[in-house]
Amino acid sequence: MSRVNEIETRIEDDCPDEVREQIVRSLVAYNDANASPQDYRDLVVVSRLGGEVVGGLIGFTHWNWLFIKQLWVSESVRGRGVGTELMRAAEREAVARACLHAHLDTFGFQALPFYQGLGYSVFGQLGDYPVGHTRYFLQKRDLKAGEV
Numbered sequence: 584m585s586r587v588n589e590i591e592t593r594i595e596d597d598c599p600d601e602v603r604e605q606i607v608r609s610l611v612a613y614n615d616a617n618a619s620p621q622d623y624r625d626l627v628v629v630s631r632l633g634g635e636v637v638g639g640l641i642g643f644t645h646w647n648w649l650f651i652k653q654l655w656v657s658e659s660v661r662g663r664g665v666g667t668e669l670m671r672a673a674e675r676e677a678v679a680r681a682c683l684h685a686h687l688d689t690f691g692f693q694a695l696p697f698y699q700g701l702g703y704s705v706f707g708q709l710g711d712y713p714v715g716h717t718r719y720f721l722q723k724r725d726l727k728a729g730e731v
Contacts, residue, residue: 638666
């Protein structure tokens with residue numbers, strides 16, 4: 584714990600949801616006052632085979648960008664185009680939501696070549712995150728230009 588001008592600052596491992604929500608609400612209000620409204624919307628795309636989930640994408644759209652947070656494809660169906668279809672479906676929906684661009688991050692041991700093959704380019708990286716690996720940050724400009 585530390586104090587600066589009577590303000591107490593401390594680590595809260597079990598922070599109440601209402602405190603977290605206050606932090607997010609306050610930041611969003613500040614952002615909205617200084618930029619266009621975020622128009623935040625969750626985006627989830629799911630692939631099923633015989634009712635079983637074999638792949639999924641979790642992300643969101645805001646400020647005319649698509650962010651791919653997570654993409655997973657079961658090993659049992661990898662190489663069959665499921666990942667590509669999940670990405671294309673998310674990009675199509677993003678365009679329908681007036682998004683212009685997309686971004687995501689991945690690790691060197693995950694799917695960097697896959698994303699690059701879909702037109703994403705590296706704009707930054709963190710070495711040794713985790714130790715011995717690299718985390719890559721990718722973007723795809725002008726979603727409308729490519730076939731999505």
